[in-house]
Amino acid sequence: MLFDTHCHLDVSRFPEGADAVLKRARAAGVRAVVDVGVGGNERSLAAVELARQRSDVLASVGIDPHEAGSCDSERWNLVESLAVEPEVVAIGETGLDYFYHHSPQALQRQAFARQIALARSTRKPLIIHTRQAAVDTIEILTAERAEDVGGVFHCFTADTALARAALNLGFMVSFSGILTFDSDACLAEAARFVPNDQLVVETDSPYLSPVPVRKLRPCEPAFVAHTATYLAKLRGTPFDEFCALTTANACRLFRVALDKFECE
Ligand code: NI
Numbered sequence: 001m002l003f004d005t006h007c008h009l010d011v012s013r014f015p016e017g018a019d020a021v022l023k024r025a026r027a028a029g030v031r032a033v034v035d036v037g038v039g040g041n042e043r044s045l046a047a048v049e050l051a052r053q054r055s056d057v058l059a060s061v062g063i064d065p066h067e068a069g070s071c072d073s074e075r076w077n078l079v080e081s082l083a084v085e086p087e088v089v090a091i092g093e094t095g096l097d098y099f100y101h102h103s104p105q106a107l108q109r110q111a112f113a114r115q116i117a118l119a120r121s122t123r124k125p126l127i128i129h130t131r132q133a134a135v136d137t138i139e140i141l142t143a144e145r146a147e148d149v150g151g152v153f154h155c156f157t158a159d160t161a162l163a164r165a166a167l168n169l170g171f172m173v174s175f176s177g178i179l180t181f182d183s184d185a186c187l188a189e190a191a192r193f194v195p196n197d198q199l200v201v202e203t204d205s206p207y208l209s210p211v212p213v214r215k216l217r218p219c220e221p222a223f224v225a226h227t228a229t230y231l232a233k234l235r236g237t238p239f240d241e242f243c244a245l246t247t248a249n250a251c252r253l254f255r256v257a258l259d260k261f262e263c264e
Pocket of ligand 1: 008093
């Protein structure tokens, strides 16, 4: 049993609909997913609606760093009103991206701090996106006391130093398909470093299909099984044990009971 802790079930990328995609996920052993609805727009609404309809889907809402500079008050209002819904189990993805620079860094930092405050007021964990912004990310999480709610560093691509800082703040670390095709030794080292009780996996679909389905587009939640297989082997953990521990971690992270997913 696997848990895809981060996917974007955007209908524009999955024209056959979420039900078909999730049926294939279930056949691959994936029992639960978090649909990350970023934007404060129809995507955020759709994620919450899907989570209302399906017991194997949980939702997250937020404003990603790329959109931090262009988000108006209407979109913020929608994120903040959806955040209190019971189907919404996390805030994000939010954070800092100094690689793409789609938004000015100062506005990214503001939007990040605002979402940490939202996570604290709703008592929900954060989904963190950070790229080439490790120092500022840790500094803001610390200053805004994100430790009180915790969360996950999603799609982790950095080194052991950042993993250690995330773990010290009580955050989990999530690995995606990037691990299977990025030859960076530092990333592999980080993937071995994270302790068993703070480790989760994800697809970040529709992006980043893992090896050996790298050429298949879009990436979909079923493919998390490939990343799990790779990471279990890298860590020397039997596959079944790896699935059980990462799924238990995901349930603890999102504060849901495992039996919520077992009945269907
Ligand atoms: Ni994402």
